[in-house]
Amino acid sequence: MIIFLALVLFFLMIIIGGDRGAVSIMALAGNIIILFFSVILMSAGFPALFLILAAGAGVCYNSLFYQNGNNAKTRSAFLATLFVMLILFIPIYFITWRAGSYGLNELQISEDDFMYYYNTDISINMLHVAVLVSVFNTLGAVIDTALSVTSSVYEVWTHKNSLTEKELTSSGYQVGKEIIGTTVNTLLFAYFGGSILLFSYVQTQKYDLEIILNSRFLFQDVAIMLSGAIACLVTVPVSIKCIIWQIRHIGLEENKSEIL
Template sequence: MTGILVLILFLLMVAVGGERGAIAVLVLCGNILVLGGTIILLAKGYPVFPVVFLAAVIISYISLMKQNGKNVKTFAAFAAVTGIMLVLSILIYLLVWKAQGGGLNEIQSMQEDIMYFYESDIHISMLQIAVSVTILSALGAAIDTALSVTSAVYEVKQHRPELCQKELFASGMQVGKEIIGTTVNTLLFVYLGDSMLLFAYLKKGGYTIETIVNSRFLFQELSVMLFGAVACVLIVPFAAYCVAYTLSNKSGLKKI
């Protein structure tokens, strides 16, 4: 059934998107291979953070350059994503590490298949994995938002070439304000949809609000969603500045 759903998705992407849809399918497959390779390297005992950093760079390059071509829009988006993810990674590390948000949460640790059939000591730092998962989750949202901003500013420059860097930056910020709400809502609904059964289980179990708020499982779920939203918000000024600076530079215009 999973294979059928994947096939339907790929066929629709090609049918609706044409050549760009086919490229999107190849990019998606490439990113899946990168993530698969990352998991294999981590399982073999390679250092977590260097492997995840390399994977993040490759995923950003594939998603931006291979799918949309090497141009002003993608280079500005790539620079913005790189800068904001370096800053955000430090914040993610500090908060996830401080909260000890890695490993099995309270719900998972009670499941019989975990207790009796799976080896819990896999000699991999669960805190480092938790940090890495949060970083990669935020990366996808940052890439999408950055390209939306840089593409919009690029089109503005094409139709209004007389605009200066400050005006282009203001245009990028305005576009960012328009898409932030829908992007954050998308992340919220993805989280809520994925967690509906969990919340029903907690309600039936009679857990108190204090227990839920201070639980590891709630932090693990919310941290991914919230850091993704934070990445979307912070990437807007970064992307707007990068594309405005590049388009206002004569050498940058020659590369369009």
């Protein structure tokens, strides 16, 4: 059934998306390969924190440049995404460490499959794994936000390149306000949609509110959702600064060519 659904997805991407759909499939395959080798290297004892940065940069580069080409919009989105990930890496690591939310949660440990069939001692730093999961869960939303903002500001500038930096910044924030609400809602419903069964289980077991709020299983998912929302919000001003810097660079190159 998984193969059937994957084939349906690829078929629709090619029929509806055409050439761009085929390119998107190749980019998706590249990202899966990057994640696959990241898991292999992490299992082999490779430093997980270095893998987070290297694999994140690889996924970001593949998603942006392979699908959209090397231009001012993608370069700005790439720089903005890397900068946001570097900014949020330290607080994500610190919060995950302080909360002790890494590793298997209470519900996973209580399952019979884990108790009797699987060995939970996998000799991997679970804190680093939790940080890797948090970063990669926010990466897709950050890339989308960054590219939307940089593309919009760049298109505004190409149609009216007499706009000042303040006016371009204002147009970028206007676009950011339009997309940030839907992005946060997407993250919210992605979490709740995947956790309906979990909440139903918690409800039937009649757990106290204090136990639920202090539980690891709740914190893991909510922290990822909130980290993604915060990352998208931070991405808007960073993307605006990056694309304006690129526009300035393009303007300087054009002035030099005119002089020559």
